[in-house]
Amino acid sequence: MKRFLPTLVIGAVILLxxxxxxxxxxxxxxxxxxxxxxxxxPVILASxxxxxxxxxxxxxxxxxxYLPHIALHWQHQNYDYALNQYxxxxxxxxxxAVTGWLGDQKRRESRRAERINAELxxxxxELRQTVxxxxxxxxxxxxxxxxxxVVHEIRNPLGAIKGAVEILEDELAIDSPRREFARIxxxxxxxxxxxxxxxxxxxxxxxxQKSPVIVNExxxxxxxxxxxxxDAQNVKIIENLAESLPKVSLDAEQIKQVLLNxxxxxLQAMPDGGKLIFRTFQKDDxxxxxxxxxxxxxxxxxxxxxxxxxxxxxxxxxxxGLSVAHKIVGQHSGSLTVENIENGAVFTIKxxxxxxxxx
Ligand code: ADP
Numbered sequence: 432m433k434r435f436l437p438t439l440v441i442g443a444v445i446l447l448x449x450x451x452x453x454x455x456x457x458x459x460x461x462x463x464x465x466x467x468x469x470x471x472x473p474v475i476l477a478s479x480x481x482x483x484x485x486x487x488x489x490x491x492x493x494x495x496x497y498l499p500h501i502a503l504h505w506q507h508q509n510y511d512y513a514l515n516q517y518x519x520x521x522x523x524x525x526x527x528a529v530t531g532w533l534g535d536q537k538r539r540e541s542r543r544a545e546r547i548n549a550e551l552x553x554x555x556x557e558l559r560q561t562v563x564x565x566x567x568x569x570x571x572x573x574x575x576x577x578x579x580x581v582v583h584e585i586r587n588p589l590g591a592i593k594g595a596v597e598i599l600e601d602e603l604a605i606d607s608p609r610r611e612f613a614r615i616x617x618x619x620x621x622x623x624x625x626x627x628x629x630x631x632x633x634x635x636x637x638x639x640q641k642s643p644v645i646v647n648e649x650x651x652x653x654x655x656x657x658x659x660x661x662d663a664q665n666v667k668i669i670e671n672l673a674e675s676l677p678k679v680s681l682d683a684e685q686i687k688q689v690l691l692n693x694x695x696x697x698l699q700a701m702p703d704g705g706k707l708i709f710r711t712f713q714k715d716d717x718x719x720x721x722x723x724x725x726x727x728x729x730x731x732x733x734x735x736x737x738x739x740x741x742x743x744x745x746x747x748x749x750x751x752g753l754s755v756a757h758k759i760v761g762q763h764s765g766s767l768t769v770e771n772i773e774n775g776a777v778f779t780i781k782x783x784x785x786x787x788x789x790x
Pocket of ligand 1: 752
């Protein structure tokens with residue numbers, strides 16, 4: 432259809448011009464000279480639209496419909512003018528071929544420009560992503576330095592407070608209502624201690640201890656760990672795992688930690704049930720591990736911040752789960768990204784296979 436309509440229009444114009452030639456008496460020489468030049472319009476249009484082949488084709492069509500008129504009406508009465516007409520036909524072909532060739536060149540150029548433009552767009556997007564990751568890494572490493580100093584300063588007095596509360600508790604009668612205050616104090620101290628410990632692990636930046644692993648097995652282990660909680664929340668866990676993935680050199684414990692963090696977040700996003708899908712596959716020499724949930728997705732307004740340490744939207748959240756996950760994946764030369772889908776979020780871990788493949 433894209434070619435049919437222009438071809439039809441060009442053919443109709445050629446036929447119309449030839450009809451004018453046939454219908455106009457030969458004593459109107461001026462009119463014939465005008466008509467004869469009108470053929471250039473369809474020839475040029477065809478060559479611009481379809482390249483040199485189109486130009487030659489239109490010149491051929493013009494000459495085939497024009498020649499009978501020359502032979503019948505001019506050849507024997509005005510031989511000189513007939514010669515002029517034959518020369519004009521030769522020009523149709525020359526113009527068709529040259530304009531078509533130029534048109535082809537232009538098309539090739541614009542296709543090349545489009546391709547370069549697309550490549551530039553991709554490179555720009557990759558660059559932006561890399562800059563984002565670098566900024567993130569920068570933020571994390573400066574935070575890590577501050578953190579390890581602060582953590583020690585906090586944990587020591589916490590230990591002292593806990594000990595002191597226990598001593599005070601011992602002095603209370605077994606049925607004293609004040610024991611409840613002691614219990615609250617101890618629970619809160621423990622909560623702070625746990626948080627600080629988590630942060631300490633995060634700040635310590637343990638180097639991955641890599642060994643060849645089957646990623647699908649790690650996912651299976653994570654599934655076992657969260658199964659009870661998922662059942663209790665009416666969340667269905669689906670494993671959509673590619674078979675025959677190569678063994679990859681990873682720190683299995685760290686990747687398990689990452690997947691557990693992602694899975695726990697997904698469960699927390701689906702308190703009233705839903706679906707959690709683990710997916711693995713290989714694409715462009717990268718191992719993809721995805722977790723997909725139906726928890727409504729990550730609010731667009733906070734999407735840029737969720738990998739920052741301490742960023743949380745939960746009352747009792749530490750805000751460390753995703754930043755730890757991001758950091759671990761980065762230490763495996765990979766990337767961790769999030770994308771919202773219709774009714775949930777997909778977190779994607781990509782790990783380059785080139786350096787981690789273990790056959
Ligand atoms: P925490 O879970 O302690 O809040 P995280 O770093 O794991 O810390 O997550 C940061 C924030 O990212 C969460 O508070 C939540 O708002 C958002 N988030 C993480 N995972 C999901 C998810 N699967 N669906 C929707 N929001 C999520």
